[in-house]
Amino acid sequence: DTGVSQNPRHKITKRGQNVTFRCDPISEHNRLYWYRQTLGQGPEFLTYFQNEAQLEKSRLLSDRFSAERPKGSFSTLEIQRTEQGDSAMYLCASSFPGADEQYFGPGTRLTVT
């Protein structure tokens, strides 16, 4: 196992298009987190799953955003009708519940033109 993976690494899209990102966590981790990082800022929490259940969503996650983890393994983050303000790095992390460390993937950089 080589850690958390994210695909694609880079995505350029036109405003108004839909995009979907994928995160594959470390296989034995049942918690999965999504964060968003805009240029020059620290990452901000978006949402997290324990197994397939989405347990918390940030107010940053507007109704254009949806995240799923259908079988408690990989997760997808979809953004509908993208806006230029959605341009950011989207980071995924995984952990065990109760563990004090999250393991981060390399991120997906989204550019909306």
Add this chain to the structure above:
Amino acid sequence: AQSVTQLGSHVSVSEGALVLLRCNYSSSVPPYLFWHVQYPNQGLQLLLKYTTGATLVKGINGFEAEFKKSETSFHLTKPSAHMSDAAEYFCAVSTLQGAQKLVFGQGTRLTINP
């Protein structure tokens, strides 16, 4: 609610000099504190963490940090900077409760001068 403030968005030091990156936190419950490093176009790598116990924690690449409850601080230090330390550094806080989500500071960009 929790928050983190990193003092100084940019820090520049000479190779071989002391590195000091400042972090202050706010938390209504006992905090877990972290320092992560991020190289360009990459994800975050954990440098070190404080959960309980010894307040001086040592991490990878020669970094260490001290948890000072009275000052609500968790500053990151390294005695002698190396060119490879040039990166963005993020301080973060979480707790054992609930989502255990990380709340990050805005980051400090460390530049090493030859």
